[in-house]
Each structure stands twice: as C-alpha cells, then as structure tokens.
Amino acid sequence: MTMTPAAKTYMRRMLIVMGAYMVLLFGAVWADNHLELSQPLRIVLSLLPVLPVIACIGTIIAFVRAMDEVQARIVLESTLIGAIVVAVASFTYGMLRGVTDWPGIYEVWYLPAFIAVSGIAQIFVKRRYQ
Template structure:
C-alpha cells in the first residue's frame, strides 16, 4: 500500500473510531437502554477500530522485507514487554495495589511497539 494512501486510510479510520467512541459513551450516559442493546452500543467503537487494524495490517503486508523484519522485532518487544508489565502489575495487585482497567493494555502495547520500531529501525541504518 502506498504510504500516502495508508496515512489517509489510517487517519480516517482513527477519526471514525474517536467519533463513534465519543458518541457511544455520550449515548450510554444519556439513555436508559438496558440489556443487550447496551452491550451493542458499548461495542460500536470496535467497528471502526477493526478498520484501523485492517489498515495497519495492509500496510505491513505491502511493505518490503526489511520493514517486515523491523515490524516483527517491534511487535516482539511490544508483546514481551506488555506481558512482563501486565503480569508484574497483576502480582502487585495481589499485595494491595489498585486494580487497573484492561484499557491500559493496548496503549502500553502501542507505546512499546513504537519504541521497538524506533530501536529496530535504528539498528538497520
């Protein structure tokens, strides 16, 4: 995928995600829906979220072998780092640290993926 096309697709998907997220949270706070519909509304941001994931996957799939290697190393760091941090914190919760929401896992993984990408790309310069 051409980089410009990826940026447009990714940005549009992220914008849609943010709009749907804000809309669903707003709707859940003002409405009195119950049961299954509440679940459906809460999960609606995942539709544009899936579009974000697909755009990233298409970009990686269309990249060259060096970029594949850089992304593999970056994702390896993100996967292992996220596992170490989340398990460590899980053990700390057993001794009284406050429980954290699952919402912290993806941002942690994303930050570690970016750090891993920077480290790996720097190695291949």
C-alpha cells in the same frame, strides 16, 4: 522525505478508521451518559468502537505487506517487543496485586500501552538496521 503510495494509502485509511473510532466512542459515551438505555443496548454501544479497531488491523496488514523486507522486519521486531513487554509487565503487576492492595489496571489501557511500547521499540530497532 516523501511518502510512498502505500504510506499515503495507509495514512488516508487510518485517518478514516480513527475518525470513525472517535465518532463511535464519543457517541457511545454520550448516549450512555445522557439516555436511559437497557443493558443489552449499552453493551452493543460499548462494542461499536471496536469495529474500527478491527478495521485498523486490515489496514496495518496491508501496509506491512507493501513494505520491503527490512521495513517489515523492523515492524515485526517492534511489535514483538511491544507485545512481550506489555504481557510481562501486566503479568508481573497482576502477581504483585495478589500480595498487595494495589489498584487494578483498567483493561482498556493494554492496547494503548502495547501501541506506545511498540512505537518506542521501533525507534531503537530501526537504528540497528541503519
């Protein structure tokens, strides 16, 4: 299967954005672990990897806008499923934590969980449109 020009542009932009994310993430962790930093500087460093994630949003939106209606609908349904499943799962776990001594879930895992569930959902949603 050949990639469309929009898909090639998307892949190129995502590689650049994710490369920037990795550099900023590992750089911030390294600096935090090896340097004596003030609290405000630690906060700024911890937020730097968020910038490529925000840039990722624009890349995704541009790619979805370049899709045909069916592809865009598949992405929309998959995204909704991912958001709803992660929201309900985290809400349910939070309710259970109120009556148990179960450990908390580190918030940084919500976005990867959402991306994973959306990706898995896309496999099943795509089958409905074939």
